Amino acid sequence: MVTQYSNEYRAISFFNKNMIEPLSYSFKTRSLFLKQTPVPDMKDVIEYDRITDMGEAVISYSLPGISLERDEIKTTQENIRMAYIYKGWQLSANKWKAFETEGIDLPLENLNSAIRVISTKENTMLTTSWAPDNTNARINGLYASAGNSYSTSKDFGTAGNAMDAVAGGLDLLYADMIEGVNFNLVLNSTQYRELSVSRASTNLSREWDDVLALINQPGGPVPGRIVMSPYMTAGTGMLTPADPYGQYIELLVAQNITNEAGRDSREPISSPLYCKTFEKIAPHIIHANSICTLTTI
Numbered sequence: 001m002v003t004q005y006s007n008e009y010r011a012i013s014f015f016n017k018n019m020i021e022p023l024s025y026s027f028k029t030r031s032l033f034l035k036q037t038p039v040p041d042m043k044d045v046i047e048y049d050r051i052t053d054m055g056e057a058v059i060s061y062s063l064p065g066i067s068l069e070r071d072e073i074k075t076t077q078e079n080i081r082m083a084y085i086y087k088g089w090q091l092s093a094n095k096w097k098a099f100e101t102e103g104i105d106l107p108l109e110n111l112n113s114a115i116r117v118i119s120t121k122e123n124t125m126l127t128t129s130w131a132p133d134n135t136n137a138r139i140n141g142l143y144a145s146a147g148n149s150y151s152t153s154k155d156f157g158t159a160g161n162a163m164d165a166v167a168g169g170l171d172l173l174y175a176d177m178i179e180g181v182n183f184n185l186v187l188n189s190t191q192y193r194e195l196s197v198s199r200a201s202t203n204l205s206r207e208w209d210d211v212l213a214l215i216n217q218p219g220g221p222v223p224g225r226i227v228m229s230p231y232m233t234a235g236t237g238m239l240t241p242a243d244p245y246g247q248y249i250e251l252l253v254a255q256n257i258t259n260e261a262g263r264d265s266r267e268p269i270s271s272p273l274y275c276k277t278f279e280k281i282a283p284h285i286i287h288a289n290s291i292c293t294l295t296t297i
Contacts, residue, residue, distance in 0.1 A: 007100050008261050011273060015111050015259040022112055023257065026119035028229065029126040032184055034222065035246030041254045041280060044082055049075040082254050083130065083139055085121050086278035087114040096273045114277040126283055127231040139282065143238050147288030148172040153296040156194040159201050166211050169239045169292040176289040181241040182220035184227055185211065191237055191297055192228035237294040248290035255280035
């Protein structure tokens, strides 16, 4: 028997199918988290053990016996709260009736608008942070979590400064033994444009190409990119690991973005279709020193 609810499930399937393409270009910061780890959707808090490595290994001409001094890793429990990002919206009863009785496709303008405003919140949270009161951060994103910072003034408007700043940031990362990955360079739109037109003062080669070569060392599992982000403050940038295995950063995903839809049973004829688009995620910064901010560029 066909019920009201089966039609609502059809509507949900229709919305989920038709939001795939907008998602691919709206959720830009998510692409910096190459490891996206599913977690149970009923979990609001995820517990992790943060590991501190043992002390240095030893080189010797002989192997010690039972008296060898022994070590073990240290662990500190870390709790990560999952966050919902959502937007409620609705479609009029007339548009719902046309879908239900005549098979006319539901309009997608409201869904696309919901995706845009959700992506703005997600990009902001993952790039910088989420502060409900605009002051005190409850969830730190990549920039706010960075354990390294290159703060020497290097205005990207001057040729050669981008290379100097990126090299300085990489030196800090390598000093902390952040190895086995290439790096992404994330820039505000102003610095992105400045780098894109910059030419070396000697041979007029593109500084962009030189920077791209610098953030990509032989042996990295995936190439690093230069990324423009309007969610970065002007005059700032950051280096993040291109880390497909989640050694340093990962995105925890309890619920990928989806839709919910239903009508009010108290108004079976005239009720709008009430909709909700939502997701449940959290950034997990495993090694803060794998991220380096560039603060005066």
